[in-house]
Amino acid sequence: MGTEGVCGEMFYPNHEEIQKWMDKAFEMAKDALENGEVPVGCLLVYNNEVIGKGRNEVNETKNATRHAEMVALDELRDWCELKGLEVKTVCEKTVLYVTVEPCIMCAAALRLFNLPVVVYGCRNDRFGGCGSVLDISSANLPQTGTKFKCVAGHRAEEAVEMLKTFYKQENPNAPNPKTRKQ
């Protein structure tokens, strides 16, 4: 496995790459947690270069769709524009590294950007779109971009712990929080 001479089905990050970029994603998540933000780290890597990264921006934009992945995809678009590259061509060889499984909405967004591979840490039982609630990554949706592969479970326990720590604090913007039935 490797990223050289890759196309379509063959494109897949190797073990060292996963290790390296997931470490970076976890650093971001930790940093976010220390700053009172949702502890999710998220990187888009193309040609061994980070071309997009993001953190949750829901509260400051008052737009509930501004998840880390959505922010990172916008950075990817800006990067492509800057470099004069076509978004589609770049996306075909870009990997998303994220500490938590993307939600249903983000999974659909990743399909619409034609990303081939997503590497994530822990499952997302509340919103997960790569199998936990629904499997959007491999669903038959011909009008919704392309399917993508998932590499799951890297440092999963650590990712869960960070989320647990965060959700113990309350979101001051949410009205009447409802506790989830066990």
Add this chain to the structure above:
Amino acid sequence: MEPERKRHRTRRRLRRSDPGQKTDFKLVLELNAMHPFTNLTHLKRVRACRSKDSPHALEILICLVKDATSPLNNDFSNAALGEPFVVKIPSRPPLTRPQFELASKHWPTSFHEDKLVSTALRGELFNAKQKAKMQEYMMLAVDAAKEGKKLGLKAIGAVIVDPNSDKIIAKSHDCSQNHPLQHAVMVCIDLVAQSQGGGCYSYEKYTSCQFNFVDLNNGASQPYICTGYDLYVTKEPCVLCAMALVHSRIGRVFYGTDSEDGAMGTKFKIHAQKDLNHRFEVFKGVLVGLCKELDKEERDGVDTKDSAICVL
């Protein structure tokens, strides 16, 4: 409303018995332990024998044909039982009265009527005034779709309104040529954010994508994302938009016509998805004629004149 109307029947084995009440009870208990009906709680386990010349008084469901051991349930024997036979049963609980009546013809079935669904099926959920309002809002979405089309974009339009004040909060059309995620609904959600002083994109070049600031002077409470708002969209939302609406805590959704990858009835029902933290009602068929026409033009690339307005 999207009630399940399909009815599947599964065949299942059944034995007759005539052992008196106490033994019946024991039999049912034994059966429940051996063949529990975990997903079939809408079925009565026992019924009175329908045929008058049968030597047995009762008929009991044993198990699904697919779960029966070969040759004939030899794991379950009781001297009081007659020969097993196969009967058709409703595989899912009935959601409407006609479904219940049909189901009961095959096997006694319990029915918990959903008043909302029944009212909707009778066409009495909304009065004439409410329907007129819905059509008015959908017409705005249709107009926005046409404005987008004039710019060479996909003919899909969306409007978000506050049903309590009848105020239009945001209006948009598809901008996905500009950005792959700027579907009409996604743009509308961002415009709602802008109406609350947030938002993240500029739609300067799309003059039909507009929002109205929320007026807080009339004692209105501070809005929180799309809570309590209604969305009108010409086409069924896709997975991206449907989940964005869950995150945005939309109140209700009204759409015109189905989408191939639709996530509110066609491929998924994200608004009613188990495990998600927000659910909402979805109604399809508002101005269905006009919305279908927009969609057809989109596919055929043909421009046709306005057709008659269809009623919900």
